[in-house]
Amino acid sequence: MNSSTHSTELDQTRLPSHVAIIMDGNGRWARKRLFNRVRGHERGVEVVREIVRAAREIGISILTLYAFSTENWQRPKVEVTALMALLRKFLRSELQEMQENNIRLNTIGETERLPDNVRKLLQENMALTEKNDGMRLNLALSYGGRAEIVRMVQEIAGKAKAGTIDPDAITPELISDHLYTKGMADPDLMIRTSGEMRVSNFLLWQIAYAELFITDTLWPDFSREEFTQILKAYQSRDRRYGKVSDH
Numbered sequence: 001m002n003s004s005t006h007s008t009e010l011d012q013t014r015l016p017s018h019v020a021i022i023m024d025g026n027g028r029w030a031r032k033r034l035f036n037r038v039r040g041h042e043r044g045v046e047v048v049r050e051i052v053r054a055a056r057e058i059g060i061s062i063l064t065l066y067a068f069s070t071e072n073w074q075r076p077k078v079e080v081t082a083l084m085a086l087l088r089k090f091l092r093s094e095l096q097e098m099q100e101n102n103i104r105l106n107t108i109g110e111t112e113r114l115p116d117n118v119r120k121l122l123q124e125n126m127a128l129t130e131k132n133d134g135m136r137l138n139l140a141l142s143y144g145g146r147a148e149i150v151r152m153v154q155e156i157a158g159k160a161k162a163g164t165i166d167p168d169a170i171t172p173e174l175i176s177d178h179l180y181t182k183g184m185a186d187p188d189l190m191i192r193t194s195g196e197m198r199v200s201n202f203l204l205w206q207i208a209y210a211e212l213f214i215t216d217t218l219w220p221d222f223s224r225e226e227f228t229q230i231l232k233a234y235q236s237r238d239r240r241y242g243k244v245s246d247h
Contacts, residue, residue: 009228010058014235016188018062019055020210022202023048025194025218038082043220045090052094052137054224056101058231062136062184066202070110070144084118087141091121095128102134108180109143136184143180145204152178181206189234191227193219211237 023044030040048065055063068083075083098105105125114122122141155178159165165174176182187203187210195216199207213230215222 010231011235012059015059015231016211016234017060017185018064018187018189019060020064020066020187020190020203020207021051022066022190022192022200023219023222024192024196024200026220028194029218029220037079038086040220041083041086045086047220047222048090049094049097050224051222051227052103053097053101054227056103056135058228060135062138062187064108064138064140064181064187064203066140066143066200068109068141068143069201070142070147071201073113073142084115088118088121091118091125095125098125098129098132098137102132103129104132104134104136105129106136106138107141108138108148109141110147111141113142138181138184140202143202145199145201148180149205175205179205186210188239189213189230191215191230193217193222209239211239 026040026044027037028040029043030037033039048067052063052065067087072083073080097103105122107122107126111119111122122139152175156165156170156174160167160170176186181203186206186208190199190203190207190210191213192199193215195214197214199212203210211234213233215226215230217226
């Protein structure tokens with residue numbers, strides 16, 4: 001089904017500028033089918049490709065995907081190794097599509113912890129796509145919201161100690177400028193697949209006013225159609241930011 005079929009259902013003036021997704025359920029999807037977990041992750045990568053393409057065609061400005069958390073390093077070594085191999089394969093296979101579709105690749109997280117071969121490829125792809133301005137794709141890799149906040153506090157405290165920042169001048173805007181997402185709009189919409197009712201240490205500062213959508217669909221079963229339906233539901237919500245509704 002072509003993209004115009006879906007995008008015309010949406011009010012183009014009320015699209016979320018920034019969508020963040022917690023992609024959960026690869027392991028459960030595999031277990032239900034008696035596959036090993038790596039097969040679930042492989043299918044998950046195929047869905048990433050489909051949703052990135054859909055977001056770009058619909059007109060989303062920023063898409064942030066929670067690809068690998070700081071806690072994920074504690075998974076069995078064989079699974080971590082497989083995930084890193086899948087990440088390298090994704091970076092290799094998707095570069096041309098990102099170039100053709102004017103997508104800029106970015107990353108947030110402690111990427112210094114990634115294997116050298118993954119980090120090098122990531123940096124190369126980011127450099128090659130940095131002039132693309134159609135959509136920004138943020139891959140949250142080795143990312144943790146609390147770790148990001150600690151890093152921000154350390155940076156600001158260091159500047160205050162050095163006398164370059166007055167503590168009384170610390171504002172929410174200054175804090176945002178010291179996060180990985182500096183210069184980006186905060187997420188308007190956060191989607192979590194697999195039905196879990198938690199934010200799992202993801203963008204803790206940035207999602208303060210995001211609309212949350214939890215779907216029971218496991219990530220490998222998530223589709224362009226469901227993504228579009230969630231965007232339609234988002235457009236029916238009244239976002240008040242703590243104020244009284246006009247309606």
